[in-house]
Amino acid sequence: MINVLSMDNISNRDVTAYYMDTIYKAAQEYGSANRFDFSCLPEKDSIVIVSTVIEALKLLCKGYKKVGIWIQGVLPEESYLKHQSKIRKKILEYIERLCLSRAVILFMVSKEMLRHYEKKYNLCLSDKTVIMPCFNTTIDPEAFDDSERYKKNIFTYVGSLAPWQCFTQTIELYSKLEQVLKNSELKIFTPDIEAAECICKEKIKNYSIEYVSNSKLQERLRHIKFGFILREDNVVNQVATPTKFSSYLANGVIPIFNKSIRSFDEESNEMEYVLRVERFDDVENVVNFCNKKIDLDQIQNEYRRLFDRYYCPNKYIRIIKSKFQELHLG
Structure with a gap:
């Protein structure tokens, strides 16, 4: 037994x-x-x-x-x-x-x-x-039906404000993007609402903060283009496989991440529709990707292959x- x-x-x-x-x-x-x-x-x-x-x-x-x-x-x-x-x-x-x-x-x-x-x-x-x-969802084909979502520069941050999740650095990067990109918006989903508000109100303009259940989160993600997962290069992050990768990808959200998350970096090495940044202030790389045309069939097929072999x-x-x-x- x-x-x-x-x-x-x-x-x-x-x-x-x-x-x-x-x-x-x-x-x-x-x-x-x-x-x-x-x-x-x-x-x-x-x-x-x-x-x-x-x-x-x-x-x-x-x-x-x-x-x-x-x-x-x-x-x-x-x-x-x-x-x-x-x-x-x-x-x-x-x-x-x-x-x-x-x-x-x-x-x-x-x-x-x-x-x-x-x-x-x-x-x-x-x-x-x-x-x-770590993963807790399967890919949702309906999430890839809306071509309009990829024409809008809507970003998200999902998670707590634990030190290794680099919330402050993420906000710093988004603040620079907000100055360059037209009609950009950041949607933050965290249980630490008050602490997040204290950080955001001094640095950025176009944002919202709320906490929702996992089932409701999946629905919200269907309307978002990019999802931040930035980490410091330390052992806590090097060994991690954050669940939010699968949540993002299952719902068509393009992850913005760095190489410190080694497992996903390795698994996504040949993928086109992921955005790997070299530094926390890598604005140019993100802006260039924002101008990239997204092929709905290609991004869905690429993400589906990842779920077939990894999630x-x-x-x-x-x-x-x-x-x-x-x-x-x-």
């Missing part, structure tokens, strides 16, 4: 549910599968798969021996960016290394993440690791099922 943590009462459900559901579907195809939560734990001799190293530590401390972990981000480095605490970072590194070494199976979001952990902790993890990027749940269900078999789990 493979027991997969339920996301019903998890605060970041939108981020993790799709991934954990995919693992559960693979477990169902493999054999016997069950969902659980921490109020009703399965038998200690069974396999349990959780969504953080902290959850894994709790189970290891309770005596569970067969723990699997989905790892979305590098927790010690993220914590240090937020709190600037070396002690906190050291504690989290101890927990992380312990859980990685004891886990029977690992789910990571990029090859870069696997390389990071193997080098940092001098561990061999590849044999028990499945690589699957394909059925592909990862097969890969995870194969890893369960290889490791003789269950």
Whole structure:
């Protein structure tokens, strides 16, 4: 029996549910599968798969021996960016290394993440690791029907104001674009509405800020041309596969990103309808792309191919099922 943590009462459900559901579907195809939560734990001799190293530590401390972990981000480095605490970072590194070494199976979001952990902790993890990027949607053909959207310079920023998401740098870039492009507009979707307003009101003119559910967000994105995903070149971003890439692409939004997000940079290397910028102030590159004519059939076909090979749940269900078999789990 493979027991997969339920996301019903998890605060970041939108981020993790799709991934954990995919693992559960693979477990169902493999054999016997069950969902659980921490109020009703399965038998200690069974396999349990959780969504953080902290959850894994709790189970290891309770005596569970067969723990699997989905790892979305590098927790010690993220914590240090937020709190600037070396002690906190050291504690989290101890927990992380312990859980990685004891886990029977690992789910990571990029090859870069696997390389990071193997080098940092001098561990061999590849044999028990499945690589699957973060995504939570499928491509919507109707999003590519409106040719008028690509004639308007409407940009978006989706996400929190966490330090590694580079909201301030994004606003700085847009402020320069606003001075050059006619009728430009920035639509910001964030839970941090007040903080975003404080930053924007001093720097830009044509913008709106709101927070909407994931289902409503998909509808809003259908009317937007460009989506910002800019990051500093640090390990937190190098290993990441931001979910908003799939949200943008599924709805026909052209991502504006930089090479620090290594997995997507590699996957999109041959794509025409993505906008890779070299610097946070790369105005010229963006303006040139704004003048580019968009072929609706071409952009849809290009994005569909990416979903077929990279954002394909059925592909990862097969890969995870194969890893369960290889490791003789269950």
